[in-house]
């Protein structure tokens with residue numbers, strides 16, 4: 089029984105289990121059917137890859153998503169990247185974006201996926217690879233394009249916006265926009281500095297190389313020479329001293345030529361350079377610097393190219409201001425001095441006095457136990473000239489002067505002028521190397537091919553070695569005295585250097601112009617000088633040296649009240665452009681040893697511009713001084729005439745108040761200045777409008793007489809007031 093019961097129970101359990109299984113199977117089938125019919129998503133995928141880039145093919149039930157549109161699902165990283173790239177300028181407007189399948193392969197293993205079902209997976213994998221390749225290509229293209237556009241921009245110290253844009257291959261307008269962003273309003277032709285230009289260039293993705301003048305001119309000057317290439321060279325001697333102490337006479341005596349008599353006004357106005365052969369056979373180069381104080385600047389320059397200074401001191405005059413100046417220049421340049429006590433032939437010559445005066449300037453000559461070589465000479469009587477040359481040779485030996493003649497020449501412009509027939513002519517002192525006809529040279533902002541070389545006697549030379557002064561023909565324009573000259577390897581290099589220098593000059597001038605227009609500092613200084621009267625001038629001269637000397641002298645005349653303002657100065661004849669400039673700035677035109685062109689003369693006449701010609705600097709300076717003196721406000725001086733006392737004040741209809749007075753001393757004159765004094769205080773200053781005696785207008789009333797007085801614009805006179813009567817005289821002032 090018990091067994092039968094057990095069996096029944098077991099069979100019932102078995103039955104229940106089967107029913108449960110069947111029920112569970114049924115439920116699960118129902119659930120699957122329900123899901124399939126209702127479009128419910130399957131359980132969330134577990135793979136991290138799938139989480140990052142959700143797969144539409146990973147879960148049971150995913151088949152339900154097959155019909156879902158791309159728009160309904162979130163964008164993937166790849167899609168976003170593709171869109172981002174597409175948004176860039178220059179990219180194709182449409183790209184096929186394949187659906188992402190990151191990790192799809194591993195997830196599909198043993199699972200039902202839409203891709204597996206549809207066989208799309210392989211194709212999609214191929215598309216993704218293609219897409220990736222495409223993205224890479226596009227990225228690569230972007231970088232490539234950037235690299236291609238990025239340039240190395242050479243930036244000088246200043247540059248125009250247009251030029252900067254050109255160098256970057258960018259549009260000028262884009263540069264201007266960037267400047268505007270930085271708060272700078274600019275035009276395409278405006279000049280900006282290198283710092284600003286660098287900012288712009290880097291902003292646009294370019295790299296920058298800053299260049300300075302020294303970069304353009306690298307290796308132009310002062311390249312070292314090998315010791316064995318150096319050979320002895322002649323000394324370059326500058327004669328310095330006070331005006332009229334005999335510099336030109338001495339040089340003249342040495343070279344047996346008469347330069348003195350040819351000079352207008354007896355003053356040396358150009359730096360001349362000459363070479364002589366001393367009695368010992370050694371050549372010596374002399375640079376004759378003028379003695380007038382106006383030439384100080386030129387003299388300083390002379391000392392720079394000089395090895396030895398011969399200091400001329402007139403024995404009858406002694407050490408003078410310009411003697412002291414010359415000592416200072418020589419000392420500053422570190423150049424040894426040889427003292428030449430000149431005019432020793434004169435009866436009042438006192439060489440001893442000269443020696444002791446020199447001591448006060450720390451020049452101790454040999455006879456006083458010092459180191460400085462000295463010699464007593466007479467230029468006119470030709471006394472001791474050989475001795476002077478011997479001393480020069482001795483000093484030169486001590487200096488052991490050497491240069492390499494076998495190298496491209498370097499030198500300095502001593503003087504330059506525009507010759508009517510020959511064009512620009514520059515006197516150049518060759519300092520190293522040898523200058524040859526045909527050489528390409530650069531001097532300041534001028535260059536040229538040497539057409540001809542003329543020595544100091546005006547004879548043609550084929551070449552000029554160290555310490556030789558030569559006139560050089562072939563410059564494109566006049567270089568300036570003091571400009572360094574160098575031979576360069578090609579015309580292209582010469583052009584590069586001079587164009588750069590010219591540009592620098594222009595850009596600096598433009599920068600100055602902008603400053604003058606806009607800067608507060610400038611406006612302040614203009615305000616400060618507003619009280620100063622200016623005498624504007626356009627100066628043209630035959631040589632640069634004269635022009636510089638005139639400017640330097642005129643500058644010395646300037647005071648706080650009045651100044652000569654040189655608007656333009658240059659070498660050459662007076663042109664129409666000079667006259668136009670003078671007209672625009674109300675300037676006078678001065679020609680020093682030059683004349684005005686015919687057209688310029690006509691224009692000047694028409695415009696009422698005065699042209700003045702001079703050949704003596706003193707006369708020019710005197711005239712300018714007189715003209716400037718005319719601009720000075722005159723000094724006012726009072727002349728006392730007399731005093732009167734107001735006895736009574738009458739109010740007369742139609743006339744106003746009239747004071748009845750008695751002249752107490754001196755006279756009272758109609759139209760004279762009056763001061764009204766009440767209780768010792770000046771209450772009014774003005775002019776007398778009416779002066780009457782009885783009913784008649786009179787010119788003058790003398791002491792003791794009574795009169796009626798009325799004042800210009802003043803009515804408040806009172807009985808007892810004292811009237812002081814005086815005249816005012818204007819006294820012209822001069823500089």
Ligand SMILES: Nc1nc2c(ncn2[C@@H]2O[C@H](COP(=O)(O)OP(=O)(O)OP(=O)(O)O)[C@@H](O)[C@H]2O)c(=O)[nH]1
Nearest residue numbers: 331332333334335336337355356379431466467468
């Ligand atoms: N008695 C005498 N007179 C001299 C001597 N040397 C120059 N003179 C005269 O002094 C004057 C000035 O001489 P310059 O040679 O023109 O003097 P400088 O120093 O060159 O003058 P600037 O060129 O004006 O600076 C002239 O009249 C000369 O004749 C000299 O040794 N003896």
